[in-house]
């Protein structure tokens with residue numbers, strides 16, 4: 001069941017003929033406020049899963065089902081009529097970030113509007129729009145090509161934006177249903193406009209909260225100041241000691257397990273070095289900062305970090321209030337690289353904090369776990385096939401990238417399915433995902449569909 005090259009032309013024609021219909025369906029998908037972080041939207045999340053399941057059925061997929069988790073259901077569908085061909089699992093998510101602050105949107109976040117070649121709505125790029133592209137391509141190849149050149153499975157979850165807590169156990173439990181040769185994820189962006197990108201790695205994540213407890217209540221700083229430890233001072237000292245002045249993580253043993261980058265991996269990134277000064281200007285900075293001996297791109301993709309995400313405590317209201325606060329708190333996350341183990345990293349950070357904690361306060365540390373980093377070997381045939389498909393659809397030379405961010409479920413795919421992950425996303429850096437005025441470039445939407453059809457063809461030619 002291979003797809004001859006000229007079938008791509010027919011698939012293109014089908015997509016063009018059904019473009020308006022496809023966009024109407026996408027607008028309806030985007031109109032459902034599937035905000036997983038807000039319990040008030042639980043019903044909307046469920047309705048979105050139902051809508052997607054209906055559309056997968058209508059597209060011609062079999063075995064469509066809502067797979068129950070302790071959280072929102074994951075939507076599953078399959079087409080398995082290409083014996084002897086590879087099986088690809090398409091993973092994505094139908095939940096979205098909150099629209100807050102809504103006042104900063106030019107048009108309402110859950111009413112998709114087209115302006116200047118872009119479709120504006122929450123989820124347009126992350127990730128409903130990209131899930132929709134996969135759905136349309138599967139439908140187009142089934143209708144116009146008479147069948148897919150690969151076996152295809154869809155797993156579209158509903159809690160990616162809140163950490164995919166319930167998905168790894170689902171992937172483990174459903175390992176037979178989800179079995180695949182490769183996992184394809186379109187939930188990322190091109191490195192730059194006009195530069196198609198395949199990501200071959202993601203950083204992992206480990207998280208903890210630090211609570212410093214001092215006196216039983218806030219104290220008068222005139223009566224007690226100078227005679228007791230101040231929890232905010234103690235917390236500030238702990239946080240300040242996490243890094244050396246030049247930007248290295250100072251936690252003993254933190255870099256011990258880090259796999260050394262190969263010369264080839266460094267080359268891949270060196271080729272990508274864009275205009276670092278321009279990147280900084282975009283976010284209002286005149287200079288960067290970080291671990292010596294590495295480029296900015298390496299620091300933000302292939303080197304591990306410890307970051308303070310938030311600190312609070314004491315009096316922060318209007319005017320003054322002369323107290324020694326009773327407690328102080330901080331949220332910390334570490335971005336991990338191969339071969340760091342999240343629990344071992346948390347052990348080391350915790351031991352360092354306990355060792356350095358000043359006298360006069362009590363330290364409580366709540367660990368929230370994490371997941372390891374993922375890399376796909378640079379010689380993976382699935383990566384090369386993705387590059388060929390992108391080159392064909394975008395008429396430009398694709399680049400390999402490493403993502404600094406994390407996708408929580410990816411390590412579970414490796415563990416349970418043993419399948420490499422190809423991160424082939426069609427967003428652009430200025431899509432404003434997670435921000436007001438999120439949008440999807442419709443040129444990316446159209447050409448991305450051609451690239452996905454070409455990718456299934458490439459995989460089909462690889463054989464099973």
Ligand SMILES: [Zn+2]
Pocket residue numbers: 093126127160187
């Ligand atoms: Zn996403």
